[in-house]
Amino acid sequence: MTGSEMFRGRTGRIAWLWVGAVSVLLIACSPSEPPPAGEEAAPPPAEYARDEATRTAPVDEERPGAAAAAHGIDAVPARRTLVIEGVNVVATDEPRVDTGRTVVVRDGRITQVGAAGEVDAPDDALRIDGSGRYLVPGLAEMHGHLPGAGADPEHTANILFLYVANGITLVRGMQGHESQLRVREAIEAGEMLGPRLVLGSPAQGWGNTPEADEAAARVREYHEAGYDLVKIGEGPDPETFDIIIETAREVGLPVGGHVPDEVGIERSMEAGIVTIDHLDNYLEALVPEEYRADIAPLWGVASVAEHFDTARIPTLAELTVERDVAQVPTMVLWEIFFGDRSGETLRAEMDETRYWPAEMVDNWVEGVAARHEAIGHPEGASRVVDTRRDVFRALHEAGATFLLGTDSPQLFSVPGFMQHREMALWVELGMTPWEVIHAGTRAVAEHFGEADESGAVCEGCRADLVLLEANPLDDIEHFTRRAGVVVDGRWLPESEIQARLEAIAGAAQAGR
Numbered sequence: 001m002t003g004s005e006m007f008r009g010r011t012g013r014i015a016w017l018w019v020g021a022v023s024v025l026l027i028a029c030s031p032s033e034p035p036p037a038g039e040e041a042a043p044p045p046a047e048y049a050r051d052e053a054t055r056t057a058p059v060d061e062e063r064p065g066a067a068a069a070a071h072g073i074d075a076v077p078a079r080r081t082l083v084i085e086g087v088n089v090v091a092t093d094e095p096r097v098d099t100g101r102t103v104v105v106r107d108g109r110i111t112q113v114g115a116a117g118e119v120d121a122p123d124d125a126l127r128i129d130g131s132g133r134y135l136v137p138g139l140a141e142m143h144g145h146l147p148g149a150g151a152d153p154e155h156t157a158n159i160l161f162l163y164v165a166n167g168i169t170l171v172r173g174m175q176g177h178e179s180q181l182r183v184r185e186a187i188e189a190g191e192m193l194g195p196r197l198v199l200g201s202p203a204q205g206w207g208n209t210p211e212a213d214e215a216a217a218r219v220r221e222y223h224e225a226g227y228d229l230v231k232i233g234e235g236p237d238p239e240t241f242d243i244i245i246e247t248a249r250e251v252g253l254p255v256g257g258h259v260p261d262e263v264g265i266e267r268s269m270e271a272g273i274v275t276i277d278h279l280d281n282y283l284e285a286l287v288p289e290e291y292r293a294d295i296a297p298l299w300g301v302a303s304v305a306e307h308f309d310t311a312r313i314p315t316l317a318e319l320t321v322e323r324d325v326a327q328v329p330t331m332v333l334w335e336i337f338f339g340d341r342s343g344e345t346l347r348a349e350m351d352e353t354r355y356w357p358a359e360m361v362d363n364w365v366e367g368v369a370a371r372h373e374a375i376g377h378p379e380g381a382s383r384v385v386d387t388r389r390d391v392f393r394a395l396h397e398a399g400a401t402f403l404l405g406t407d408s409p410q411l412f413s414v415p416g417f418m419q420h421r422e423m424a425l426w427v428e429l430g431m432t433p434w435e436v437i438h439a440g441t442r443a444v445a446e447h448f449g450e451a452d453e454s455g456a457v458c459e460g461c462r463a464d465l466v467l468l469e470a471n472p473l474d475d476i477e478h479f480t481r482r483a484g485v486v487v488d489g490r491w492l493p494e495s496e497i498q499a500r501l502e503a504i505a506g507a508a509q510a511g512r
């Protein structure tokens with residue numbers, strides 16, 4: 001079935017979704033939320049994963065974006081020839097700004113980049129004033145969670161828009177569901193507006209850990225279904241882990257995500273995991289053997305934080321560089337988990353929560369309390385936060401590859417907005433703004449082996465771009481001062497982005 005067949009019709013039903021019955025819907029769409037506080041934290045029952053696949057996936061039935069259209073906003077702006085004139089282009093191969101460039105975009109690609117006189121722009125092109133502005137490639141979210149079973153199509157469309165609105169034009173989905181394969185197809189066909197999707201399989205872990213003798217078949221199944229990556233979670237034993245890695249290598253899929261505790265960070269790197277997400281296993285590797293057995297995955301580490309052998313950090317950092325394993329450290333979220341700010345404090349601090357359904361934010365408030373209670377050991381938790389920062393700095397100083405990602409929409413992690421918080425923290429931890437931008441653009445393109453066609457403002461590159469009002473190399477916060485976003489060759493001026501964000505906020509807060 002093609003995307004267009006899928007998304008036709010039933011526009012009427014969308015209208016009432018948008019205007020009135022948001023609260024009813026929120027209950028209906030809550031299964032699409034990843035389980036709170038780390039998908040990893042509260043494993044679903046074993047049958048959940050299997051059941052998930054057979055549940056209804058209303059993305060088939062509705063036409064995402066119809067509600068936006070009802071507000072007079074184009075759900076998917078048409079691709080046009082664009083000419084961005086006299087703009088400062090931020091290079092991603094080295095820290096450099098090329099001034100006075102004119103950039104032509106056609107059919108989803110950048111076709112010319114040059115000085116004004118060198119570029120021939122067609123007369124019917126849409127001309128965009130770039131003077132005094134800065135053009136950067138769109139960013140990647142390398143650890144995102146896209147809606148799965150039972151997802152409300154409007155919520156799905158909004159999540160995709162929140163990413164694009166924040167200049168995120170690529171999302172690596174890290175908890176797969178078959179409905180996402182159809183969303184990816186619809187975006188590629190121009191039937192939905194959204195970032196380019198790179199889709200991880202359902203996580204191999206938690207309630208969905210394969211037995212050794214079924215692991216290979218699963219990997220082949222995911223490959224055939226069209227997933228781009230095998231997502232690893234907590235659970236597989238070393239033997240099963242090796243089978244997953246070997247089979248994935250045979251079929252040409254990378255394996256990334258978490259490191260199962262039983263496998264450990266060193267062995268996972270030696271086996272060939274391509275990204276290590278969340279940094280948590282680095283901390284577990286600092287726990288001396290005699291304390292290791294008792295700690296629960298992910299959260300238990302705070303209880304033994306006083307025993308961290310931090311002298312091991314440089315060795316782990318060196319091994320990481322040697323093995324060339326990329327890091328997606330998701331720092332901000334983990335500082336929410338192990339930090340001491342309450343959910344109410346976070347809600348007050350984070351303006352962007354108004355774009356997220358109010359009932360879900362209520363769940364986040366409770367989720368923070370539950371997480372803090374599960375972690376216990378406030379002193380140990382604070383040591384975890386400090387040590388994570390030490391590991392981050394050591395990896396950076398050793399020259400490890402970092403890829404931007406946030407784990408949204410986990411606790412207080414509003415898609416797209418969280419990325420800017422993550423970027424600011426990385427600068428605070430010692431990266432230059434250029435290094436942070438590189439980690440969200442060129443480093444990602446290199447990771448996917450496509451540095452000649454994405455992650456840069458270059459001729460032949462994908463037209464995924466962000467036009468900024470100020471130089472992001474001076475201050476990473478300038479990444480939030482947008483003039484507009486180009487996604488897959490479609491221009492969204494900031495005025496339209498704000499109008500649709502307001503519509504999303506209105507619906508999210510309806511009933512408050």
Ligand SMILES: [Zn+2]
Nearest residue numbers: 039143174407
């Ligand atoms: Zn995650």
